[in-house]
Amino acid sequence: MPADRTASTHPLYLCAPVNALVEGLYEENIPFTEVKRHGDFGLGTFDDLDGEMVMLGGRIYQITADGEASEVSEGLHTPFAVVTFFEPTFSTAFDEAMAYETFLKHLESLLPSPNLFYAIRVTGRFSHVKARSVAKQHNYRPLDEAAHEQHTFDFEDAEGCLAGFFTPAFMASLNVPGLHLHFLTSDRRRGGHLLSCRPETVIVEIQVIHALELSLPMTHDYLTRDFSRDTSAALEEAEK
Template identity: 40%
Template structure:
């Protein structure tokens, strides 16, 4: 059972009946601190998740791979580097999805690396305190990604899992990047800053992005003013220590 919490610029509301998102809503399942703390059991089906968006990222039950939702299709980038199309009966413990409607489009300067891209796009996006869905398509001189294997109970913390995660490197590769730039105030709930996943154009490889260098690519963004949280109504979630500051753990997980 899931609880729904809607955060918008005007209100903070709790809903006890089903709430389905509009096209301009970012829908997130659980919180990043819950995932960092080892809450990997899936709580929402992929079928239900796809009602909330056609675009997004996340993971799967037991932390079984990296999720990409692109053009309404859900892909799993496995820990062995391969890719599966995921059925609606599987579940997710953490994901963020929306309906992507591009508002801004730009060509990314050639040879821009991941850090340079963030600085470049920050200068283009008008509001640092709103959410932006990001879609990049093109060719990359270099791409470095990682994925995570399915875990068994008792689950280790995500920072421990990340120390042993498989990493993948690609050269002269085409593909699509999907993800978000989130404002600083979401710490503990979401991932502040940039959180991006990659899928090759042949849908055979990808992962959570650690580094890249652009050869020729364009970016499209979709500004989102509202976030809806689907929080687990479970004993694991109710017993989790979500008051702990996990910002150092998040930095370790996102950058390594």
């Protein structure tokens, strides 16, 4: 790895493995006061899968099923969140419009290795962003079923921020493998889980992370659940 791309001293923190979410455990009741002890940047969801979560600068935003975003109290709870203290290792500019597939290739080409974690923030102007959110769900409903009822939103000529992570493929039972990004407009009023985008002029900031901190829930549901099922196909379906 180049000397100017050495890994951050801050670990990636998971308050629960993503497999629990895939299996429909939406009420782990993990307080955001605990999550914020481990980071000021990240993404996730809320108890009962009640919207998408984005954390920027220590502020928590909830994006509900109508695509509307608002800052919420750290007193709320989550079944799944991924955070770190964001200190970019390096940054670069993408200063021309590009298709989503080209954007993904350019983004992944910046990553020194597919076997590390990366926190990623992309800020600037997008000619188009397609995002989604899911309505509040009942506990135990599998995530891929809930995702079939997702609400999608199209943002045209939007300024905003993509926030999220790259996770190695071999960590798929713990976190969403590959790129996982949420979008929030610059006025912090709209957003969602990213489905596609066309960036025009953006700044890409990347933090190389080589350490993982994982907490395991202590709820009865989690402790008694059988997690032996291969959930990779279900997770891929839910993330589309």
